[in-house]
Amino acid sequence: MSAEFEPKILAFVCNWCTYAGADLTGTSRIKYASNVKIIRFPCTGRIDFMLLLKAFAGGSDGVIVSGCHPNDCHYTSGNFHARRRWMLFRGLLDFLGIDVRRIRFSWVSAAEGAKWAEVVNQTVADVRALGPYSEYQKAAEFVAGNEDVLLKEQEVAQ
Amino acid sequence: MNALRSTVKELLGSGAIDVFVGYEKGTRLPRPLLAASADEADKLIFDETCTGNLAVYLTRKDLVGGKKAGVAASWYAMRSICRLLDENQLQEGAVKVFGLTPEGDLKPFDTLADLKQHVQETPPPPKPVEDEWVREIDAMPAAERWKFWTGELSKCFKCYACRAACPMCYCTKCIVEVNRPQWLQPWAATMSNVEWQLNRVMHMAGRCADCGACGAACPLGLPVHIIAHKMAKLVAQSFGEPTDKGSVLSTFNPNDEENFIL
Numbered sequence: 052m053s054a055e056f057e058p059k060i061l062a063f064v065c066n067w068c069t070y071a072g073a074d075l076t077g078t079s080r081i082k083y084a085s086n087v088k089i090i091r092f093p094c095t096g097r098i099d100f101m102l103l104l105k106a107f108a109g110g111s112d113g114v115i116v117s118g119c120h121p122n123d124c125h126y127t128s129g130n131f132h133a134r135r136r137w138m139l140f141r142g143l144l145d146f147l148g149i150d151v152r153r154i155r156f157s158w159v160s161a162a163e164g165a166k167w168a169e170v171v172n173q174t175v176a177d178v179r180a181l182g183p184y185s186e187y188q189k190a191a192e193f194v195a196g197n198e199d200v201l202l203k204e205q206e207v208a209q
Numbered sequence: 210m211n212a213l214r215s216t217v218k219e220l221l222g223s224g225a226i227d228v229f230v231g232y233e234k235g236t237r238l239p240r241p242l243l244a245a246s247a248d249e250a251d252k253l254i255f256d257e258t259c260t261g262n263l264a265v266y267l268t269r270k271d272l273v274g275g276k277k278a279g280v281a282a283s284w285y286a287m288r289s290i291c292r293l294l295d296e297n298q299l300q301e302g303a304v305k306v307f308g309l310t311p312e313g314d315l316k317p318f319d320t321l322a323d324l325k326q327h328v329q330e331t332p333p334p335p336k337p338v339e340d341e342w343v344r345e346i347d348a349m350p351a352a353e354r355w356k357f358w359t360g361e362l363s364k365c366f367k368c369y370a371c372r373a374a375c376p377m378c379y380c381t382k383c384i385v386e387v388n389r390p391q392w393l394q395p396w397a398a399t400m401s402n403v404e405w406q407l408n409r410v411m412h413m414a415g416r417c418a419d420c421g422a423c424g425a426a427c428p429l430g431l432p433v434h435i436i437a438h439k440m441a442k443l444v445a446q447s448f449g450e451p452t453d454k455g456s457v458l459s460t461f462n463p464n465d466e467e468n469f470i471l
Contacts, residue, residue, distance in 0.1 A: 100411060101392050104404055121463065131461035135448070138467050139414050139458070142443040143407060146346065146436070148355025157471035170471060186352075190359055191400040 058112040058178040060087040060171070063098045065118035067125040068160045075164030083168035084175040087115065094118065096129030100140045103154060108191035113153045113178035115170065120158040130158075149187065153178055212315045213281070213307070217250040220279055226305055227276035230266045232259040243272060255281045256313060262420040264289035264376035268298050279305040285420030287328050289376040292416055294321055295453045298379055325453070339421065339438045346435070358403065361431050365402040367395075371409065371433050374426035377416045384408055410436050415444045415457025 064070050070091045076083060092098055095118030106114050116137070124130045137156055145151045155174045159167045213231070220226045221244075232239035233252040239259045243266065244250045264286045266272055282290060290306060293299045306318045308327070318324040346354055369385070372378045385393050385405065393408065394401040409423075419441040424434025444457055448465070451457055 101404070101408070104407065105392075108400060128461060131463060131465070132458070134465055134467060134470070135458055135461050136411075137470070138447050138465065139440065139443055140411060141469060142447075143410060143436070143440060145351070146354065146439045147358045147403065147407070148349075148351050148353070150351060150355075151469075155471065156469055186355060187400075190403070 056179055056182060058086055058175060058183070059110060060084075060113045060115060060174055060178060061106040061111040062087050062089045062115035062117065062171070063092060063095075063102060063106075064089055064115075064159075065095045065125075065130075066091050066093050068119035068123065068158075069117040069167065071161035072159040072163050072167045075161065076167045077164075079164045081164060081168045083171045086175045087171050094124065094126050094129035095133035096124075096126065098133060100136060103140075107149075107153075107184060107187045110188060112181075112184045113155070113174055115155045115157065115174055117155075117157045117159045117167075117170065120160055123160060150181070150184065152181060153184060213255050214250055214253055216307075216315065216317070217244060217253060217279060218247045220305070221245070221247065221250060225277065226279040228273060229253070229279040229281075230263045230273070231255060231279075231281040232261070232263075241266065253281075255307070255309065255315070257309070259283060260285075261425070262286045262289055262374070262376055262418070262422040264293060264418075265374060265422065267304060268293065268376070268379040277303050277305075279307065282306050282308055283420075284308075284328070284331060284334055285418045286376070287324060288333075288418040289420065291321075291325050291328055291453070292418060293376060293379075296416075296456075333419075336419070336421070336438065339435060342432060342435045343439050343442065346439075359399050362402040362406060363399040364429050365397060365405075365431060366429075367397040367402065367405065368428060370426040370428060371423035374422040375409075375413070376418070376420075376422070377413055378409070384412075406433055406436055409433075410440045413437060414440055415448070415451045417441055 064073065073089060098116060103114050118133065119130050121130060141151055155170065157170045159170060217229045227245065229244045229250065231242055231244060231253045232255060233242035234254055239254060241261065241263055242252060244253055259281065260283050262285055263280055263282065267278060267280060287306065287308060290299065294301060301321045306324055308316045308318065310316045318327065349357065393404055417437050417440065419438055421434040423437060424432055427433055444451060448457055
């Protein structure tokens with residue numbers, strides 16, 4: 052066992068492209084970092100921005116969001132809508148000081164098994180260098196981990 | 210001022226409007242007044258200090274629902290009204306808009322087209338203070354921005370005054386009241402406060418008139434309107450100024466330019 056930090060990465064992917072692409076990575080026997088957990092969505096347009104925040108709050112150190120290349124959407128325009136949403140959301144997160152380097156956006160088609168491995172490996176390497184995202188998790192656990200402190204604050208002096 | 214009072218009395222008397230959403234003298238700043246009678250109309254004032262966005266009352270079913278309303282509108286309120294009309298939240302003909310000329314005279318708008326043309330042709334009142342905030346925050350390193358915003362928003366006690374003051378926040382069921390799934394913890398805590406502001410500003414993206422009513426309404430004086438101001442800048446930078454052809458996030462352009470997707 053190495054003492055190296057192993058980041059937890061959550062990947063939100065579209066069913067039609069990146070999920071099939073990740074499947075191809077496996078069937079092509081390409082090895083890639085095992086830090087990533089994949090969650091399948093019908094379309095990148097379905098990926099609510101709150102899911103990204105919930106991933107960080109739940110302990111992820113990095114997030115991958117991936118889907119079909121522009122013009123390849125199974126539903127014609129889901130990825131175009133998603134792209135607009137990410138453009139604004141990413142700028143907004145950056146303005147609030149949330150670490151946007153921990154969110155990797157990519158287009159990976161069903162034929163790009165090798166690209167998926169590369170995206171994952173690169174993200175894992177980058178997030179490993181950044182370390183655990185403890186600032187965010189600490190803020191998220193303001194109540195969850197601090198019940199005792201908060202209860203004490205609410206106590207009325209007898 | 211007398212021109213406004215007599216016009217409103219005339220409109221109320223003839224039944225052209227049932228209620229006039231305007232301003233009366235307040236302790237420090239003018240405050241909203243919904244005038245439905247000649248007596249109430251006598252309290253109305255309208256000058257350059259009347260900057261609060263009164264468009265928010267036009268979608269309130271308990272106050273204006275089903276009535277024909279007149280409204281005293283600042284430039285930003287006019288932009289909100291145009292947006293509300295585009296989103297079918299107001300009916301043309303059911304609302305009569307009054308603005309001020311640069312000389313301080315009353316300027317009535319007869320049709321929606323007139324109002325839209327006026328909003329497009331008149332440059333928005335400058336926002337030097339807000340611009341300076343955004344510049345300063347943008348210049349901070351990311352870690353410092355995070356410290357600043359979590360520090361500010363940790364004070365928020367979730368009164369939702371920012372939501373109540375916003376003309377575009379007209380949903381009858383808001384994401385914060387939905388509990389399946391419960392996206393936002395209902396209690397006040399730093400992270401859920403940050404998440405609330407992110408949600409609020411994302412839902413307003415491209416629809417926000419950038420009037421600053423959210424920040425002005427905050428009882429703690431938190432600079433939440435600065436986040437909305439930044440969003441307005443991001444929208445203009447990425448997609449140009451919002452138009453009346455659908456909202457920014459419900460439309461798209463195949464040639465949208467970004468630089469971060471692999």
